[in-house]
Amino acid sequence: MSNHNHIPDRDDDIDGYTKIDRYNPELIDNLSAHYLDVLKQIGENPEREGLLKTPERIAKAMLYLTHGYDLNAKEILGSAMFKEDYSQMVIVKDIEVYSMCEHHMLPFFGKAHIAYIPNGYVVGLSKIPRIVDVFARRLQVQERLTNEIRDCIQETLNPIGVGVVIECRHLCMSMRGVQKQNSVTTTSAFTGEFLKEKTRTEFLNLISAKLS
Numbered sequence: 001m002s003n004h005n006h007i008p009d010r011d012d013d014i015d016g017y018t019k020i021d022r023y024n025p026e027l028i029d030n031l032s033a034h035y036l037d038v039l040k041q042i043g044e045n046p047e048r049e050g051l052l053k054t055p056e057r058i059a060k061a062m063l064y065l066t067h068g069y070d071l072n073a074k075e076i077l078g079s080a081m082f083k084e085d086y087s088q089m090v091i092v093k094d095i096e097v098y099s100m101c102e103h104h105m106l107p108f109f110g111k112a113h114i115a116y117i118p119n120g121y122v123v124g125l126s127k128i129p130r131i132v133d134v135f136a137r138r139l140q141v142q143e144r145l146t147n148e149i150r151d152c153i154q155e156t157l158n159p160i161g162v163g164v165v166i167e168c169r170h171l172c173m174s175m176r177g178v179q180k181q182n183s184v185t186t187t188s189a190f191t192g193e194f195l196k197e198k199t200r201t202e203f204l205n206l207i208s209a210k211l212s
């Protein structure tokens, strides 16, 4: 498949970048067998009607939720770089993030705000949310997710600077464990010009500004 604009609407649907191997039937069968066992071990009856297809559904969902392992962020970003004489800050904000913490395999989710200052090249705007997904759709900690996005943009586009801010709620902190329902974790990572206070302040002001 080569339609890069296609958004998968099912777990086993393949977008233009995901390797078809990820959803191969043998892997789905293997994973399903493990999840069948998990259902038994947690005290469920996998034979009851509502659970008959559940092991396979979980297998497909997990493969989807971790499909970032099959994607190459630098390749995606590098596939849409355009020479352009624009030297102000470019910001893509409020990008939805869905990831899973590597400690509990529970979701964390929220928003990413990403900026860069071009150095002769701009990148196709959609590629920025795409690389967020490449790194988010795997087992993560929020700090590493933030740094990986920053490094990918810096190393591929070579801009004058990159700024990344991510704000997320972690289900492992709300539905279990410390059970704090409203805490939000903010992480940030910067390079180049964004290490200077003036640029960083402009970025932070622009991402907190509301569209009227």
Ligand SMILES: Nc1nc2c(ncn2[C@@H]2O[C@H](COP(=O)(O)OP(=O)(O)OP(=O)(O)O)[C@@H](O)[C@H]2O)c(=O)[nH]1
Pocket (backbone or CB within 6 Å): 101, 102, 103, 140, 141, 142, 143, 170, 172, 173, 176, 177, 178
């Ligand atoms: N730094 C960081 N920590 C995370 C992230 N996601 C989850 N954690 C934390 O990982 C830690 C794992 O700590 P442990 O003490 O080994 O695990 P636990 O016994 O389940 O801890 P509690 O969650 O406090 O019940 C917890 O403090 C989680 O809040 C993340 O993205 N970044």
Ligand SMILES: [Zn+2]
Pocket (backbone or CB within 6 Å): 101, 102, 103, 104, 105, 106, 170, 172, 173
């Ligand atoms: Zn966790």
